[in-house]
Amino acid sequence: MRGLDSFRIVWRNLWRMKLRTILTSVGVMIGTAAIVAMISLSLGLKENAVKSLESWGNLTQMEIAPAFRSPDGTFIPDEEQRKLDKEAVQILKQIPEITQVMPTKRLHADSKLKIGRREGYVELIGVEPRESAASKKADLEKGTFLSGAKNEIVVSYDVLQQLVDVEKERREARKRNAQRNTRAAEMMPPEMGEGGGELKLDVVGKAAVIVLTRQYTVDDEPKFEKREIRVRVVGQEHKLDNPRYGPVAYVPLDMITELNEWVNQGMEEELQESGSSVRKTRTRANADKNNTIYDEITVKAASREVVETVVKKVQENGFEVYSPARELEQINQFFFVIQMILGGIAAVSLLVASIGIVNTMIMSILERTREIGIMKVIGATVYNIRWLFLIESGFIGLIGGVTGLGLAYGAVALINTLAKNSGAMEQFGFRGGPGPEEQLAQIAVVPIWLALFAIGFAFVIGLLAGIFPAFRASRLSALQAIRSD
Amino acid sequence: MANGIGELTVEGVNHSYGTGKIKVPVLHQISLHINKGEFIALCGTSGSGKSTLLNLLAGLTRPDEGSVWLNGEEISRFNENQLCLFRRKCIGFIFQSYNLLPNLTALENVELPLIFAGEGVRKRRERAKAILHQVGLGERLDHKPNELSGGQQQRVSIARALVNQPQIVLADEPTGNLDSATEKEILALMRQMNREIGTTFVVVTHDQEVAHQADRVIYLQDGWIKRIENARTANEVQLT
Ligand SMILES: Nc1ncnc2c1ncn2[C@@H]1O[C@H](COP(=O)(O)OP(=O)(O)OP(=O)(O)O)[C@@H](O)[C@H]1O
Ligand SMILES: [Mg+2]
Numbered sequence: 001m002r003g004l005d006s007f008r009i010v011w012r013n014l015w016r017m018k019l020r021t022i023l024t025s026v027g028v029m030i031g032t033a034a035i036v037a038m039i040s041l042s043l044g045l046k047e048n049a050v051k052s053l054e055s056w057g058n059l060t061q062m063e064i065a066p067a068f069r070s071p072d073g074t075f076i077p078d079e080e081q082r083k084l085d086k087e088a089v090q091i092l093k094q095i096p097e098i099t100q101v102m103p104t105k106r107l108h109a110d111s112k113l114k115i116g117r118r119e120g121y122v123e124l125i126g127v128e129p130r131e132s133a134a135s136k137k138a139d140l141e142k143g144t145f146l147s148g149a150k151n152e153i154v155v156s157y158d159v160l161q162q163l164v165d166v167e168k169e170r171r172e173a174r175k176r177n178a179q180r181n182t183r184a185a186e187m188m189p190p191e192m193g194e195g196g197g198e199l200k201l202d203v204v205g206k207a208a209v210i211v212l213t214r215q216y217t218v219d220d221e222p223k224f225e226k227r228e229i230r231v232r233v234v235g236q237e238h239k240l241d242n243p244r245y246g247p248v249a250y251v252p253l254d255m256i257t258e259l260n261e262w263v264n265q266g267m268e269e270e271l272q273e274s275g276s277s278v279r280k281t282r283t284r285a286n287a288d289k290n291n292t293i294y295d296e297i298t299v300k301a302a303s304r305e306v307v308e309t310v311v312k313k314v315q316e317n318g319f320e321v322y323s324p325a326r327e328l329e330q331i332n333q334f335f336f337v338i339q340m341i342l343g344g345i346a347a348v349s350l351l352v353a354s355i356g357i358v359n360t361m362i363m364s365i366l367e368r369t370r371e372i373g374i375m376k377v378i379g380a381t382v383y384n385i386r387w388l389f390l391i392e393s394g395f396i397g398l399i400g401g402v403t404g405l406g407l408a409y410g411a412v413a414l415i416n417t418l419a420k421n422s423g424a425m426e427q428f429g430f431r432g433g434p435g436p437e438e439q440l441a442q443i444a445v446v447p448i449w450l451a452l453f454a455i456g457f458a459f460v461i462g463l464l465a466g467i468f469p470a471f472r473a474s475r476l477s478a479l480q481a482i483r484s485d
Numbered sequence: 486m487a488n489g490i491g492e493l494t495v496e497g498v499n500h501s502y503g504t505g506k507i508k509v510p511v512l513h514q515i516s517l518h519i520n521k522g523e524f525i526a527l528c529g530t531s532g533s534g535k536s537t538l539l540n541l542l543a544g545l546t547r548p549d550e551g552s553v554w555l556n557g558e559e560i561s562r563f564n565e566n567q568l569c570l571f572r573r574k575c576i577g578f579i580f581q582s583y584n585l586l587p588n589l590t591a592l593e594n595v596e597l598p599l600i601f602a603g604e605g606v607r608k609r610r611e612r613a614k615a616i617l618h619q620v621g622l623g624e625r626l627d628h629k630p631n632e633l634s635g636g637q638q639q640r641v642s643i644a645r646a647l648v649n650q651p652q653i654v655l656a657d658e659p660t661g662n663l664d665s666a667t668e669k670e671i672l673a674l675m676r677q678m679n680r681e682i683g684t685t686f687v688v689v690t691h692d693q694e695v696a697h698q699a700d701r702v703i704y705l706q707d708g709w710i711k712r713i714e715n716a717r718t719a720n721e722v723q724l725t
Contacts, residue, residue, distance in 0.1 A: 005600045016588055374584045377545065378645060379573030379601040382566045479545040482584065 001384050010392045014399075017364065021396060024360040027353030028400020028458050029407060035346035036408035036446060036454045039339060041415065044444035046335040053324045053331070059304055061135070062323035064092065064297040064314060071315075082318045084294040092299055095313045097306040102132045103294040105256045109263040112211040113159065113249055115203050115233065120162035122155070123248045124210070126256025135300055136250070143204040143235030146252055153208065154235040154250040160201045162247040203233045210249070214263050227262065229255075257292055350458075353400065354465040361393050361469035365476075372473055373481025382474045389470035390463060397462020401455040408454070412444040419443040488554040491521030491652040491685045493542060498551030500537060511537050512708045515551070519687065521652070524679045526696045527689045529705035535689045536657055538705065542687060543576055543655050544568040556652055573602055577646030577684075579656035583638040585630040591617060591641045592626040598649045616644045620674055636667035640674065647678060654678075656688045660695065672698055 014021045053059070066081040082088060084103070092101045107124035127136070129146035136145050136154070146152050210229045215222055231251070301310045311321045365372070372385060488494045500512040511534045519525055527535050540546045541553055544560045545568075553561040556575050563571060572578070585594045592613055599609035617626060620640040630638055639659060646654050656675070660668035676698055679686045688695060696702045696714075704711040 001601050002603055002605075009600075012588070370584075371586055374586065375597070375601070376569060377543070377572065377578050377584075379569070379598040379649065381569040381573070381601070384569075384601055477545075479540055482580070 001380075001387070006384075006388055006391060010388060010395055013364075013368075013392060014395055020360060020364075021399065024356055025396050025400035025403065027356040028350065028397050028461060029404035031346055031350035031353045031461075032401050032404025032454050032458045033407035033411060034349055035343065035457075036405060036450060037411045037415075037444070038342035038346060039450055040408070040412050040446040041444040042335050042338045042342060043447065043450070044442055046331060047445060048443065049331050049335075050328060053328055059324050059328065060301040060307060062299050062301065062307070062310065062314075062321050064088070064299055065320045065322065067315065067318050067320045069320075084297050086292060088297060088319070089294075091317050092297065092314065092319075095310065097302050097310045097313070098299045099302050100131055100134060100300040102135065102298040102300070103128060103253070104132075104296045104298070105253055105260070105292065106295050107212075107256055107259055107263070109212060109214060109259075113155070113163065114209040114211060115163060115206055117165050117167060118163035118201075119166060119211075120159070120164060120247065122159055122162060123245060124256060124259070125245065125248050125250050126253035127250050128253050132250075139237045139240065140235050141238035142202070143233070145235055146250060147234070148252065150252065150255070151229065151231045152234045152252065153210075153231045154237065155203060155233055156237045156245060156248045156250075157239045158247040159249065160203070160236070163201065163203075204236050206233050207231075208233050210251075212259060212263065214265075229259075253292075350461055354397075354461050357393050357396050357462055357465035358468060360396070361389060361466055362472070364392075365389070365469055365473045368473075369476060369481045369484045372476050373478045373484075376476075376478035377482065385476075386470045386474040389473045390466045393466025393469065394459050394463040397465065398455065398459045400462070401458025404458065405451055405454050409446060412446055415444050416442055488557045489521065490556050491683070492554075492556070493517075493519040493653065493685065493687070494554040495538075495542070496552050496554070498541060498548040498553065500534075500541065500546070500548050500550075502537075510708060512541075512548075515710060517703065517710065517713070519685060521685055522679070522683045524676060524686045524698070524700045525688065526699035526702045527687060527705065528691070528696055528702055529711075531691075533705040534708040535705055539655050539657050539687065539689050542653075543578055544571060573598065573649065575651050575653060577649065577651040577654040579639070579642050579646050579654065579659045581658040581661040583630070583635075583642045583662075585638055585641055585645075587630050590627045590629055591622060591633065591644075594630070594641055595644045595648050598645060602649065613644070613648055616648050617641070619678075620644045634667075635663050636670060639663065639667075639671055643671070643674060643678070647682070647684070650682070651684065653685045653687070656686065658689050658691070660690070660692065665694070668692070668694065 064084065066084065068076055068081060070076055089101050089103055092098055105126040107126070110121060111124050112119055113122045127146070129148040133145045140154070141157070143154070145154055208231050210231055212227045212229070214225050214227070216225075217223065299310070299314070301307045307323065311323070311326065314321050375385065495515050495517050498512055498515040499510070501508040501510040503509050515538060527539065529535050537546065541548055541561075542555070544553075544555075544563065548561055551561070552559050555571070558571070560568060560571055585591075586597070589597065592610070595613040595617055596609050599612065604612075614623075614626065617623060620643055622637060622640050622644065625633060625637060628637075630641070633641065639662075643659075646656075654675075659675070660671050663671060672695055675686060675688065678684060688699070690696065700715070702714040704714065
């Protein structure tokens with residue numbers, strides 16, 4: 001028998017029993033729709049989670065910290081923990097999978113940045129210009145990164161908001177107060193001043209002043225000492241989706257070391273006078289001088305694939321690693337479990353559906369007993385009969401699979417629309433990237449492999465359900481089949 | 486066993502129905518030989534075992550004892566699938582109740598054996614049409630069985646039995662459901678096919694009319710061959 005002919009015969013039989021075919025395939029349809037909708041939902045959630053992680057930070061970048069727990073789980077006392085010092089940087093640089101080691105150090109005091117008439121508090125972060133240049137360059141909107149020359153700074157985007165013209169603000173505040181007093185009855189529309197708006201301030205290339213203040217007490221009287229450093233703004237970062245720092249200025253590491261010393265000296269003097277725990281601070285200050293202790297060391301892996309290796313090697317050297325990639329791992333595990341559970345539920349529903357198919361097929365064998373007998377007498381072989389029934393139940397599965405996939409597409413579209421309209425994305429903590437809105441608005445996605453898999457799976461379910469009925473049909477004795485009325 | 490194309494030989498066949506302890510013997514020591522192109526009538530009272538013998542010849546039942554040879558092959562040794570293939574190639578079967586598939590047209594019913602044989606659409610349609618013309622149903626190709634009279638349905642069934650060009654056609658009371666006028670037509674048709682194509686026919690019948698048309702008549706009684714009668718010469722061969 002030719003394939004096409006057998007399909008035609010099967011199709012006729014299914015068409016003849018339209019209602020029953022439909023009702024039987026509904027089971028498969030619901031099962032398939034459940035599988036596809038659930039898996040696509042969990043895939044979509046995962047994709048969103050990964051995307052928001054990616055926008056949070058480059059997945060190849062990792063934070064290094066001293067390990068506070070040894071591999072066997074016991075706590076390591078403070079003194080024995082590794083230090084984030086020059087030696088640590090050297091060790092990290094030895095690891096071949098690490099392409100960059102970027103130590104940073106913060107200023108342990110308040111600092112103000114003045115550019116022209118504007119000023120504002122910013123955090124000073126010291127970086128190694130050469131090490132950090134490669135990865136920091138990508139974040140630049142204007143200008144260049146630190147070249148290594150003295151007294152250069154690069155500011156983050158948030159600094160632009162931070163800088164305000166203090167004099168002007170004051171003037172305007174006075175004006176507003178005056179207006180409120182004179183024309184209290186009239187509602188004035190709030191004046192859109194320069195203060196709040198998204199103004200385009202260009203600071204690159206301008207001279208700036210960093211103002212530090214150290215404070216110490218003499219005879220219970222707080223004393224303040226100011227220090228001003230003249231610098232030049234050479235670059236400005238663009239707006240980052242998830243900035244690690246707020247308003248910051250990147251300066252060469254040497255500058256921070258020096259400034260920290262200056263600030264600490266003040267504190268030391270203060271402590272000396274109060275006379276307590278002097279030695280400890282002094283030793284720390286000394287250690288700082290000889291061997292810089294960094295606040296943070298960021299390393300960059302050569303690629304996403306070697307992140308695991310890097311993590312392992314860094315840990316072997318007595319450090320702890322924090323990276324979005326490790327969270328990704330946990331997300332993967334979490335969604336794998338979710339998918340397994342959802343898949344299990346759907347599998348049960350498909351099992352029930354396949355029992356439905358078996359039932360239907362046995363029913364139609366009973367109905368068609370005579371027909372089977374006739375076909376066997378006029379030249380159908382055992383295999384022909386078996387094949388016809390197998391294909392028939394496979395088709396029922398296929399019909400269920402295709403309609404179920406359609407249903408799943410509908411459900412997914414519905415979920416996405418609902419999620420978009422109800423703002424569920426924000427609730428789940430997913431924030432849109434710089435791209436178009438819909439990039440992250442898909443809470444559920446049906447990848448092509450899932451669609452194909454679902455249809456194939458439904459067909460196979462049908463085939464499997466058909467095995468027993470097909471054998472039963474082919475084993476019917478032709479003579480008895482014909483006798484049955 | 487000397488047995489060629491279109492010939493049938495039955496040797497020492499005993500057959501009984503029932504399983505286990507209660508066995509009802511139906512056929513006793515049946516031996517006979519049928520030549521190519523013969524038209525044989527199988528007669529006997531109801532329950533004498535005519536249908537049982539015919540089913541043995543068609544390979545629908547396997548004998549308890551003895552052997553059945555068709556076309557030079559011992560079909561009583563075939564397995565189920567071999568029997569199916571053998572029927573497809575060599576045997577046409579005609580039923581008393583026609584047994585057409587009710588949801589297929591006349592043409593499709595006749596095409597069905599060729600479909601199972603894997604024949605291409607063009608060729609099988611041509612052959613089915615030709616044979617339907619031969620049995621006088623050229624105008625009724627697209628009618629479903631329930632739109633045809635009993636005689637017409639039996640013609641379709643004859644066409645279906647012959648479309649594979651089998652060497653042997655077996656018919657179980659093909660005219661049992663028909664009035665005598667139609668019966669004559671159907672018989673004439675079978676006889677005509679028997680002569681034109683040279684197909685061997687074995688026809689089970691109660692009817693003297695059929696018996697008169699046959700080359701030989703085999704009489705069964707209580708599962709025994711009572712006598713074989715050469716109808717043409719009226720020579721009776723009495724068996725002991
Ligand atoms: N499947 C069966 N199981 C048990 N006994 C059977 C079976 N088929 C037939 N018989 C018995 O075998 C005997 C012969 O039956 P068979 O059908 O061959 O007779 P027949 O000559 O064709 O009769 P009829 O002219 O009524 O068709 C009968 O006694 C019948 O009761
Ligand atoms: Mg009978």
